[in-house]
Each structure stands twice: as C-alpha cells, then as structure tokens.
Amino acid sequence: KKHQSPIQAGRSQVQPGIIQFEAPIHVSNVMLVCPQCDQPTRVGIRREDGVRIRVCKKCGEDID
Template sequence: MAQKIKKGDTVVILSGKDKGKSGEVTRVIRSDDKVVVSGVNVHARHRKPTQVNPQGGIERKEAPLHISNVALADPKDGSATRVRFEERDGKKVRIAVKSGELING
C-alpha cells in the first residue's frame, strides 16, 4: 500500500504533550510505523564531556512519534485531515479528504 504520510509533508500532532502543534516530517521509519517531525517531541539528553565533545552539555533531539498520532495538514487551511487516493490522468495521487485538494508529493 502507498504511504499516506511522506517525508516533507506538513502534519498536525493529534495526541501527546505536543498536541495541536504542526511541523514538517523529516524522516519516516516504515518498519516501526513512526515519523520524526521537526520541532516536535524534542528530548534532552545530558552528555558528559568527552574527547570528541569536550564541552559536554545538553543535547536536544527530535524523537520519533507513532504515525497514528499525526495527521496530514490540509493544504487549504492547515487543519488535520485524512488522506484518500485517487487516479488522475493515469497516476495515483493523494487527496485531502476534508477539502478535496491535491497533496503535493
């Protein structure tokens, strides 16, 4: 089956501490059904100083979210929408259910 959410899509977070936020998908992990969204689900890890990183400090990194906790942002108004597949001009394309707009990519 084709992917409903792809790298580069703008998504809205549906649940968790970042509910309501939106961001761009930077990575899709298909084997675990997870996505990494920029600026969302940021975790901090305290690092000791090492020879490679003599400063040490706090390392902030986006952690993966389960794909069921995100929804594609509607291209028209940015609200959460589901994705439908249609065939247009012999090509399979993604359509936003809420507005009927074509989704790029």
C-alpha cells in the same frame, strides 16, 4: 509527562513530582495538515491517467 515517586538510591535522592520529557510518537498518531484548509486531515487517493494523487478528505483539494 511522568509521575515520579521519591526513590533513595545510595546517597542521591530523586526529587518526587511530575517530570516532563520528550518521547517518540507513533506514525499512526500523526495527521497530515492540508496546505489549502490548514486543518489536520486524512488522505484519500484519486487516480488520474494511472497516476495516484493524494487528496485532502476535508476540502477535496490535491496535496503535493
């Protein structure tokens, strides 16, 4: 959301008020949703036989 003040540019006048628009979101502000517990969670890494496995930090289940 963005607050817009009234601006006169030539003959057209921009309407004042709160404007809602879509904007990109940074990847650091996005969390993975665990398929088992259906909650946003951080991801941990566990190694089995030299293979990295992603793990849910809340429930401990494998992701993927």
